[in-house]
Amino acid sequence: MTEDELFYLLALQRVEGVGDVMAKKLITHCGSADAVFSTKSAQLAAIDGVGSMLLKNIKDKTVFDKATAELQFINHNNIKVAYFQDVDYPERLKQCIDGPLLLFSSGAIDLKNRKIISIVGTRQITSYGIDFCRKFMEDLAPLDPVIVSGFAYGVDIVAHQLAIELNLQTIGVVAHGLNQIYPKTHKKYVAKVEENGGFMTEFWSSSNPDKENFVRRNRIVAGMSEATIVIESADRGGSLITANMANDYNRDVFAVPGRVTDKYSQGCNNLIKTQKANVLTSAADLVYILNWEVQKQVKPVQKQLFVTLDDDEQLVYDYLLRTGKEVMDIIALHCDFPIYRISGLLLNMELKGLVRPLPGKLFEAI
Template sequence: MTEQDLFYLLALLRVEGVGDIMAKKLLANFGNAENIFKAKNSQIAAVDGVGAVLLKNLKDKTVFEKASQELKFIEQNNIRTSFFQEENYPERLKHCIDSPVLIFSAGNINLHNNRIISIVGTRQITSYGIEFCRNLIEDLAPLNPVIVSGFAYGVDIVAHQLAMENDLQTIGVLAHGLNQIYPKAHKKYMAKMEENGGFITEFWSSTNPDKENFVRRNRIVAGMSEATIVIESADRGGSLITANIANDYNRDVFAVPGRVTDKYSQGCNQLIKTQKANVLTSAADLVYMLNWDIKSEIKPVQKQLFVDLEPDEQKIYDFLLKNGKELLDIIALQCELPIYKISGMLLNMELKGVIRPLPGKLFEAI
């Protein structure tokens, strides 16, 4: 996008009454933002949804002043812009009808990775949530997913930190402009995040982290990802909004179950109960449900290296070698191992290249 195209697009987005959906309609009809401002009233009025008020607002010259100020901020601070029709725009977000026309980013973001997942949850994360999040990200690390979250307290910042600890790209989706950071306590994480990842927002530099912006932010978190994972949540909150948006976008949603008496498991349990989320007990659940093909990325383990298997893993391998492909439940029963434990072991064995998953929750030895 040229500087001139960006200037007129910024001006269009500053017109009162022009939201993302209307902007896309106008751009589809006129090709670019400059043509919209130069079009006759009769031509603009022919666009579905355009009324007298919007026609009047399109004549407001102050939008060019605001666009010029924002363009100056973008250039002076090396901010990257992504137009919804450009290649550098998040691919999955393009398919969301209400996705932002333009997003701003800072850092070293690379979205040419199909495995993008969002991890969200309560700001009051418990030790149970932290431990689950740690195990999940560590187990997924060999598959190199991008971890997206909202850079808030609790689950968000834990997910970002663990992603960085495992050398994974992580992206914080902000509810304000890139001239500030919220919460201020998280400023210390910015530099490291920008080394391999960074920040995305649809909000201009003049925008503060107002309450309503967080709900708008959540649709980007849900829309740019293949799946949304809710680690912990009370019976209401932003993470449940994100999960519902993800469902509306026909994305996979996962929730970590917890005890019915635990306050911060109520939201997750409700998502599972109402069939708005899949149960997530380990990384293996996610790999299986998303049908991530890891066979081509992992070198097969030669026979003489089987001594590297843990005793229980060796038991599973010997069983599958003797009996052929089997269901997870049967493996657990015959090997006398609990389901919650065997799921993690099966993923580790997949990563070692000694077994492979099959449709229908079947596994077989390689």
């Protein structure tokens, strides 16, 4: 995208009454953002949804002054910009009709051929949520997923911190321009996040973290991810909005169950009860539902020197030691486990470095 093209895209964003859906419609009809401003009103009026007020607003020249100012900010601060048709625009977000026309980012984000999941939840995360999040991400780390969250208090910042600790790429999707950080107390994490990924937003530098921006932010979190994981949530909250958006985008949603008496498990339990989310009890559940191929993982799994197996894992491991290698269905049959259970056991054992998958759905003990 040239600077000239970006200028007109920015100007189009500042036309009152033009949102992301209308902007894409205008560009598709006219051929480019530049052409929108030079197309005759009679032709624009033929586009569904374009009325007299919008035609008047498109002719408002003050949008060019605003575009000039924002372009200067982008250039002076080394902000990266992705147009919704660009190759570096999140692939899944392209599928969302209301996905942002432009995405602004900082850091070293690389989404090419990556597994992307979002982790969201309450701002009042409990020790239960922290412990689950840590175990979940540690077990998932060998698959090298990109961790997306909203850089807010609670579950968000815990997910970002754990991603950094585990050397996973992490992206903070923020509800304001990239000239500021909210909450301010999280400024201490900015450098590490940008080293391990970065920040992303649809908002201009003139945008503050206003309440309505957080809902708009949530659709990016949900739309760019293969799955959304809700760690903990009360019966209301932004994470439930994100989960509902993910469902609307036909994405997988997972929720961590909790005790019915726990305030910050009510939202998750309701998502599961109303069949809006899969039950998430371990990393194996997500890998199984998403059908991720463990043998294609990026990071090698190191066998631990001292490994603790539960009784079910020991049974499977002993069987594979005797047989050498076997297909999953036969392992399940001889060990008397359903397929979904044996799949989870084998994944956990692979992450522990005890078994490895082979072509043809075979597994062998290491």
